[in-house]
Amino acid sequence: MEQTIRGAIQTTSHFERDFRIILENGAIRHIHVLGHPVLDASGALVEFVGSHMDVTEQYQARVALENALEEIKGLRDQLYQENVALRQEIDETSMFEEIVGKSDALRNVLKDVETVAATESTVIIYGETGTGKELIARAIHNLSRRRGNAFVKLNCASIPTGLLESELFGHERGAFTGAIAQRIGRFELASRGTIFLDEIGEVPLELQPKLLRVLQEREFERLGSSHTLRTDARLIAATNRDLSQMVEQQKFRSDLFYRLNVIPIHVPPLRERPEDVPLLVRHFAELFSRRINKPIQTIPSETMSALVNYAWPGNVRELQNVIERAVILSTGGVLRVPSTDLKSSSPTSTVVRRPKADAPAPDRDQMMQALQATSGRVGGEDGAAARVGMKRTTFIAHMKRLGINPRTVIQHF
Numbered sequence: 001m002e003q004t005i006r007g008a009i010q011t012t013s014h015f016e017r018d019f020r021i022i023l024e025n026g027a028i029r030h031i032h033v034l035g036h037p038v039l040d041a042s043g044a045l046v047e048f049v050g051s052h053m054d055v056t057e058q059y060q061a062r063v064a065l066e067n068a069l070e071e072i073k074g075l076r077d078q079l080y081q082e083n084v085a086l087r088q089e090i091d092e093t094s095m096f097e098e099i100v101g102k103s104d105a106l107r108n109v110l111k112d113v114e115t116v117a118a119t120e121s122t123v124i125i126y127g128e129t130g131t132g133k134e135l136i137a138r139a140i141h142n143l144s145r146r147r148g149n150a151f152v153k154l155n156c157a158s159i160p161t162g163l164l165e166s167e168l169f170g171h172e173r174g175a176f177t178g179a180i181a182q183r184i185g186r187f188e189l190a191s192r193g194t195i196f197l198d199e200i201g202e203v204p205l206e207l208q209p210k211l212l213r214v215l216q217e218r219e220f221e222r223l224g225s226s227h228t229l230r231t232d233a234r235l236i237a238a239t240n241r242d243l244s245q246m247v248e249q250q251k252f253r254s255d256l257f258y259r260l261n262v263i264p265i266h267v268p269p270l271r272e273r274p275e276d277v278p279l280l281v282r283h284f285a286e287l288f289s290r291r292i293n294k295p296i297q298t299i300p301s302e303t304m305s306a307l308v309n310y311a312w313p314g315n316v317r318e319l320q321n322v323i324e325r326a327v328i329l330s331t332g333g334v335l336r337v338p339s340t341d342l343k344s345s346s347p348t349s350t351v352v353r354r355p356k357a358d359a360p361a362p363d364r365d366q367m368m369q370a371l372q373a374t375s376g377r378v379g380g381e382d383g384a385a386a387r388v389g390m391k392r393t394t395f396i397a398h399m400k401r402l403g404i405n406p407r408t409v410i411q412h413f
Contacts, residue, residue, distance in 0.1 A: 001033075012037045012045045018055070030059040099135060100283045101276035105268040109136065116263045117143035122215065124200070124260045125238040126393070127267030130317030133238040134198060136267055140236060141194040149193030152186050152233075157199035165207055166223050169214075175224025185222065187214055190233035200260065201241040201252065212256045235260075242392070245379050266393050270312040270319065277308045280316060284323035285335055297333040310342045364402050367395070371404070 001019050008015040014036045021029050035050035099110065116123050117140045125133045134153065141151045159167050166175075170185030186195055197203075203211060214220045215235060219228050237260050246252035270277065281304065289296040312318055326337045370384035377383050378392055378399075385395035399405075 005035075008035060008037065008048065009045060012039065014050075015048075018059075028056075029054055030056045099132070099139060100279050101273060102279065103273035103275045105273045106276060109265060109267055110139075112263075112265050113139050114143060116140060116265070118145075119263070120234055122234070122260055122262045123236045123265060124243075124263070125236065125265045125267060127238070127240060128269045128315055129240050130315035131267040131269055132316050133240075133267055134196065136265065137194075137196045137236045137238060141196075144194070144234070146193050146234060150190055151194050151196065152190040153196040153198065154186050155198045157202040161204050161207075164203065165210065168207075169210070169220045169222055171223035172225045175222070179224070182222075185220075187220060187231045187233050188229060191231045193233060195233045195235055197235065197237045199239060200237040201239040201243055201246060205251070205253065208253045208256050212253065212259060215256075215259050242379050248377070248380075266397075270315045274308050277312075277319070278304055280319055281307055281323060281335075284320050285327060288324045288327040292328065294327060294330075295333055296327060296330065296335050299335045303335060303337050306339075306342055307337065364404070367398065367402065367404060 001017065004015050004017050007013075014034075016032075016034045018030065018032050021031060023029065032053045032055045033050065035048040037048055038046045040046050099106070113136060123137075123140060125136050127133050137153075138151060141147060154167060156164060166179075166183060166185070168185050168187055170183050170188055171179050173179055173182050189195075210220065214231065218230050218232065220231065221228055243252055243257050243261070247254045247257050270280075281299065285296045285299065288294075307319075307322075314321075322337060322341045323335075325341065326335055329338065330336045366388055367384070370387040371378070373387065374382065374384045378385050378395055380386070383392065385392040388395070390398070
């Protein structure tokens with residue numbers, strides 16, 4: 001204020017300014033002052049006339065408004081970012097409105113879901129194509145403390161290799177040809193929520209170190225930027241491939257595999273839970289009949305039997321498509337499934353039968369001997385599981401039950 005007054009005196013000009021004062025009790029008041037010069041007949045400055053106004057309330061109101069606008073902008077930006085990730089799902093009606101089934105195999109999976117949902121650990125979901133791995137991932141998110149935040153998904157197999165890094169971590173304007181604007185990556189969008197990476201086995205080797213870093217350090221940079229960003233996203237991955245075998249073939253980094261394989265969940269194929277087929281058939285029949293306004297009152301026993309005995313190589317997704325087509329083509333309120341929908345590739349077979357169940361479970365010594373003969377390798381044509389006539393996933397389950405560690409099995413012999 002002293003500088004303002006000195007300047008006004010030297011230039012004989014008016015002045016207007018806001019300043020603050022501190023009262024004896026420590027209170028702060030905001031003042032608006034206005035001064036106009038008064039000159040005598042010779043043009044010399046005589047005095048300043050003007051006014052002082054206490055504008056504390058107006059100042060506080062303006063600050064409150066600015067803070068509110070800033071908060072609104074932040075919320076708007078957050079909502080926009082979440083909508084960017086969720087926009088692709090607006091027109092996609094999930095075919096799996098709920099997890100349907102009562103088989104022991106499915107119940108075991110749901111028990112695992114309830115257990116891991118309460119944790120913050122990384123989860124990887126193994127299962128064949130069409131088994132509903134995304135549905136399991138959503139169930140984990142919805143049962144977790146993060147359910148109020150975004151669930152961001154990305155199918156790593158559907159994105160060209162050159163664009164996958166940008167999808168995961170984002171890019172700055174001009175980072176590469178065609179980058180005409182800044183883009184926020186999925187890990188940034190999913191902060192405080194969950195990111196679901198389907199087909200994780202399709203991530204190229206050159207990108208895997210960056211994925212490992214974001215899992216371990218929670219840090220990443222957008223393409224074209226040196227500024228380090230942080231994320232609090234929980235990762236749930238899924239694959240229909242044998243990652244351990246890919247590690248042996250040097251197609252997948254071992255350190256990333258061990259970081260992902262913290263809590264594995266194995267989703268059984270539909271052929272291993274045939275008791276769930278009738279429930280799924282009724283569920284999808286009701287769903288599609290309601291959707292196209294075409295009531296289905298009856299499902300013939302021979303139709304249901306054929307559906308139960310089919311091996312469903314495409315799993316629940318294939319069953320869903322078959323029932324949707326059947327509802328569209330059926331007449332008279334009776335569900336009819338065309339026989340061509342249940343034919344295998346073999347010209348001599350009209351129904352694909354479920355494969356035989358695993359052989360009787362071997363005892364601990366047999367499993368140890370098989371592991372010894374394969375140097376602890378479980379999967380593959382010559383792995384320990386194949387030697388005892390079991391599926392790899394079943395063999396692993398028995399190892400866990402018996403407390404067998406394949407890395408130390410050689411020490412026992």
